Amino acid sequence: MQAYRLTGWQQPPELQEVPVPDPGPGEVLVRVGGAGLCHSDLHVMDWPAGTLPYDLPFTLGHEVAGWVEAVGAGVPTEAPGALEVGQPVAVYGPWGCGRCHRCRQGVENLCENAGQLRAAGGGLGRDGGLAPYMLVPSARFLVPLGDLDPVEAAPLTDAGLTSYHAIKRSLSLLLPGSTAVVIGVGGLGHMAVQLLKALSPAQVVAVDVSQEKLALAREVGADAAVPAGEEAAGSVLEVSGRRGAELVLDMVGSDQTLALAAQVVRPAGHLTLVGLAGGSLPFGFFRVPLEASLAAPYWGTVTELMEVLELARAGRIRAHVERFRLVEVEEAYRRLRSGAVRGRAVVVP
Ligand code: NAD
Numbered sequence: 462m463q464a465y466r467l468t469g470w471q472q473p474p475e476l477q478e479v480p481v482p483d484p485g486p487g488e489v490l491v492r493v494g495g496a497g498l499c500h501s502d503l504h505v506m507d508w509p510a511g512t513l514p515y516d517l518p519f520t521l522g523h524e525v526a527g528w529v530e531a532v533g534a535g536v537p538t539e540a541p542g543a544l545e546v547g548q549p550v551a552v553y554g555p556w557g558c559g560r561c562h563r564c565r566q567g568v569e570n571l572c573e574n575a576g577q578l579r580a581a582g583g584g585l586g587r588d589g590g591l592a593p594y595m596l597v598p599s600a601r602f603l604v605p606l607g608d609l610d611p612v613e614a615a616p617l618t619d620a621g622l623t624s625y626h627a628i629k630r631s632l633s634l635l636l637p638g639s640t641a642v643v644i645g646v647g648g649l650g651h652m653a654v655q656l657l658k659a660l661s662p663a664q665v666v667a668v669d670v671s672q673e674k675l676a677l678a679r680e681v682g683a684d685a686a687v688p689a690g691e692e693a694a695g696s697v698l699e700v701s702g703r704r705g706a707e708l709v710l711d712m713v714g715s716d717q718t719l720a721l722a723a724q725v726v727r728p729a730g731h732l733t734l735v736g737l738a739g740g741s742l743p744f745g746f747f748r749v750p751l752e753a754s755l756a757a758p759y760w761g762t763v764t765e766l767m768e769v770l771e772l773a774r775a776g777r778i779r780a781h782v783e784r785f786r787l788v789e790v791e792e793a794y795r796r797l798r799s800g801a802v803r804g805r806a807v808v809v810p
């Protein structure tokens with residue numbers, strides 16, 4: 462089969478012929494229905510050798526849904542709640558050790574043994590979903606999709622889950638009259654706007670450099686859309702009634718967006734950094750509003766993925782997707798890099 466693989470750091474990935482994997486004991490082979498393209502893939506391609514502890518080559522694609530194609534020895538298919546061959550599933554992306562305290566809680570995104578694993582999951586150090594088939598090392602990483610379309614469900618496993626995890630920890634701050642700000646309305650941001658509207662009574666303000674993204678933000682429920690730039694902080698403060706925002710989600714993470722976040726977060730608010738653009742913010746007294754909290758959350762837990770899928774099944778959130786064939790993957794990444802993707806680009810192998 463053809464697979465889109467990272468073969469060298471800071472080298473363009475390539476479509477290569479690789480064998481269809483055979484599931485070994487405990488493993489599950491998934492037929493890929495859709496693999497979302499995340500901006501993190503661009504960071505992974507761009508960062509120099511030594512930044513990430515991954516061995517090369519590996520197949521990209523860490524946002525995947527599809528169908529159980531085959532199971533290895535010892536994977537139950539008859540027991541209550543067991544997987545069935547042909548069943549549609551979402552692939553939970555952060556693959557922990559499965560044995561530490563965090564992993565046993567389902568918090569594999571914060572696995573205590575992550576440092577020794579040399580991979581964060583399929584598409585991030587191990588073979589991912591930019592191929593017709595993907596090998597998943599354990600049935601515990603698969604969550605039934607029910608009647609969700611795998612192409613629209615794929616982005617829920619990262620763009621949806623990461624946004625949900627980042628928002629959920631701040632929900633107690635979001636009361637009637639509160640303001641939440643989403644900086645960067647791309648794959649993650651357009652899910653974050655919908656999740657905020659589904660989960661809280663806060664008004665939602667979107668900020669982006671692109672007019673098309675601001676239009677998408679309004680379409681998916683943002684109460685206000687503010688162009689990035691000199692005037693952005695003033696406009697956001699105005700919308701918040703001059704109080705500032707209880708929650709600011711920075712889905713970009715540059716010096717510029719972090720500075721904006723610090724300007725608009727309210728005292729005792731949460732400034733939540735999700736984007737990996739590599740910027741930083743000076744932290745000190747009088748540098749951030751009094752009693753503001755800063756956090757850099759990572760991905761989400763497997764039970765949170767179940768919650769995100771429930772919201773999608775209930776019709777409360779929906780990923781906007783642009784579909785591409787596997788042979789068009791380079792073009793899709795080019796569009797993502799140039800900021801032209803509306804919602805999420807999903808490859809349908
Ligand atoms: P994306 O390319 O789909 O969206 C980024 C959006 O930000 C675009 O709409 C773009 O127009 C906008 N933007 C760019 N510069 C801006 C600026 N200065 N001000 C306002 N808006 C700006 O990217 P994505 O896939 O949604 O990922 C967003 C970021 O989140 C990436 O850095 C990615 O690596 C990171 N990420 C982090 C986690 C995590 O667990 N922390 C998980 C997934 C992705």
Ligand code: ZN
Pocket residue numbers: 499500501502523524619620
């Ligand atoms: Zn990602």
Ligand code: ZN
Pocket residue numbers: 557558559560561562563564569571572573574575
């Ligand atoms: Zn673990």
